[in-house]
Amino acid sequence: MILLDGAAVAQRIRERVRGEAADLARRGVTPFLRVLLVGENPASMSYVSSKTRSAEEAGMAAETVRLPADAPPEALLAEVSRANADPAVHGILVQLPLPKSHDSARVLDAIDPKKDVDGFHPENVGRLQQGRPRFVPCTPAGIVELIDAYEVPLAGRRAVVLGRSDIVGKPMAALLLARDATVTVCHSKTRDLAALCREADLLVAAIGRPGFVTRDFVREGAAVVDVGINRLTSLEEAPDGLRRSERLQRILVEKGRALVGDVDFDDVAPVAGYLTPVPGGVGPLTVAVLLSNTIKAATLLADIN
Numbered sequence: 001m002i003l004l005d006g007a008a009v010a011q012r013i014r015e016r017v018r019g020e021a022a023d024l025a026r027r028g029v030t031p032f033l034r035v036l037l038v039g040e041n042p043a044s045m046s047y048v049s050s051k052t053r054s055a056e057e058a059g060m061a062a063e064t065v066r067l068p069a070d071a072p073p074e075a076l077l078a079e080v081s082r083a084n085a086d087p088a089v090h091g092i093l094v095q096l097p098l099p100k101s102h103d104s105a106r107v108l109d110a111i112d113p114k115k116d117v118d119g120f121h122p123e124n125v126g127r128l129q130q131g132r133p134r135f136v137p138c139t140p141a142g143i144v145e146l147i148d149a150y151e152v153p154l155a156g157r158r159a160v161v162l163g164r165s166d167i168v169g170k171p172m173a174a175l176l177l178a179r180d181a182t183v184t185v186c187h188s189k190t191r192d193l194a195a196l197c198r199e200a201d202l203l204v205a206a207i208g209r210p211g212f213v214t215r216d217f218v219r220e221g222a223a224v225v226d227v228g229i230n231r232l233t234s235l236e237e238a239p240d241g242l243r244r245s246e247r248l249q250r251i252l253v254e255k256g257r258a259l260v261g262d263v264d265f266d267d268v269a270p271v272a273g274y275l276t277p278v279p280g281g282v283g284p285l286t287v288a289v290l291l292s293n294t295i296k297a298a299t300l301l302a303d304i305n
Contacts, residue, residue, distance in 0.1 A: 001269050002150065004225065004276040006142070009149045010284035014058060017291045021059035024298055031298035032061040033091040033117065033290075034083050038076055038102065039069035043231075044095050051093070054287050060294060061088075073102050077110055084112040090301050091117035091294035096167075114300060117293040120166065128174050134300075135293050140172040142285025143204065143225055144179070152202065152223045152274060155180040160197050162186050162213065162262070163206035168227055172204055193217075205262040211242040213263040215271050223274035227282050228262030241267055 021031055033055045037048050048064055055062035065079050076098075083092045092115045098104050108116075113123040119135040127134050147154065159181040163169040169185060176183045181202065186193055197203055197217040205213045206227035218224055233256065235243045241264045242248055248266075251258040261278035269275055276282055 001272050002274045004146055004150055004223075004274050004281060006146055006276060006281040007284045009146050010142070010288035012149075013145065013285070013288035013292060014054070017288070017295055018058045020295045024295070024302070024304070025059065027302075027304060029298055029302045029304065030061050031055075031059075031091070031294050032063070032089050033093065033294045034086075034089045035062070035064045035093045035095060036067070036076065036079050036083070037064055037095045038067045038071055039099055041097075044097075048095050051287055051290060055291060055294065058291050060291070069099055070101075073106070076102060076107060080107060080110045084110075084115065087301075089115065090298040091115055091290075093118050093290070115297055117290060117297055119171070119293070125166075125171075128171060131178055135296065136175065136289075137167055137171045138286045138289040138293065139168050139206075139227060139282060140175050141293075142289045143172065143227070143282060144175050145289070146225070146276070146282070146285055147202070147223070150274060154202065157181050157201040158199055159183045159202040159204070160186060160200035161204045161206070162193075162197065163204075163208075163227070165206065168204075168206040172206070176202075207262050209262055210237070210260045211239045211262070211264040211267075214241055214267045215264075218268050218271050220271045221273035222271075224263055224268055224272045224276070225282065226261035226263040226265070226276045226278050228260070229278065229283060230260050230262070232258045232260055239264075 024031060035048050052062040052064055067075055083089045092111050094107055108120045111121055113121040116124050116135055119137040124135050128136055159176045161169050161172050164185050164187045173183045173185050194216045198219045200222055202223045204225045210230035232238055245266050248258055259279050
């Protein structure tokens with residue numbers, strides 16, 4: 001089994017981005033990412049800190065605008081409008097999920113599509129579906145970078161995407177179709193799920209259920225990409241397969257918490273041809289592609305060829 005090292009591929013993307021940022025700086029343009037964060041969700045705060053720190057390390061400017069959890073929807077929309085109008089800001093990212101009082105679709109629709117570095121504005125979604133992408137959602141784009149880095153073949157191969165979210169599942173399917181894969185998207189209503197997944201040459205798991213994908217889902221030699229990031233603090237929270245993992249038991253004893261994917265790594269590793277770890281697989285790629293999208297936004301807005 002070949003381990004798909006997302007951290008190593010992400011580092012190469014970061015190095016490329018650092019060079020591109022330096023080149024823009026020589027032309028008088030400093031790429032600027034503004035992140036809008038509502039509330040104090042610990043996971044969101046951690047993600048935002050990682051994104052802004054990574055942007056600064058790459059030679060960009062980065063700023064986080066924080067709003068209280070009880071901020072009215074109009075306050076967030078006003079910050080989006082302010083970022084849209086600021087010529088120094090090239091990339092706008094609204095950290096999801098938002099509190100229930102906010103309409104995420106309304107907020108994402110309000111972002112200038114040329115500054116939408118997350119790729120969630122309807123204009124950018126439509127361009128992706130038409131095969132004319134401007135900004136591609138970061139996680140699916142990172143997965144394609146990873147697949148290319150390891151030369152996993154796609155053309156003519158069968159791909160199964162487990163999950164149909166707007167953030168991962170749907171754009172992932174579009175990207176794989178554009179690479180001439182035959183794509184099936186599965187979801188909670190799909191019948192004979194394990195049997196269908198076993199037909200895949202490439203299986204992308206993005207459903208947010210820890211250890212859900214076992215060897216029963218995986219054809220021998222298939223490439224398996226695990227998008228899930230699930231936080232466990234005890235084995236009682238885990239499915240039966242993960243409870244039997246001595247490795248997971250050891251991590252929980254040592255650290256009191258563990259990150260696990262949607263794939264039961266220990267169960268799937270003996271049959272998979274390629275497999276991403278969690279952590280260290282898809283996660284680092286998401287941030288790296290965000291930086292790459294911000295560089296692209298700065299280049300487009302500055303009209304630099």
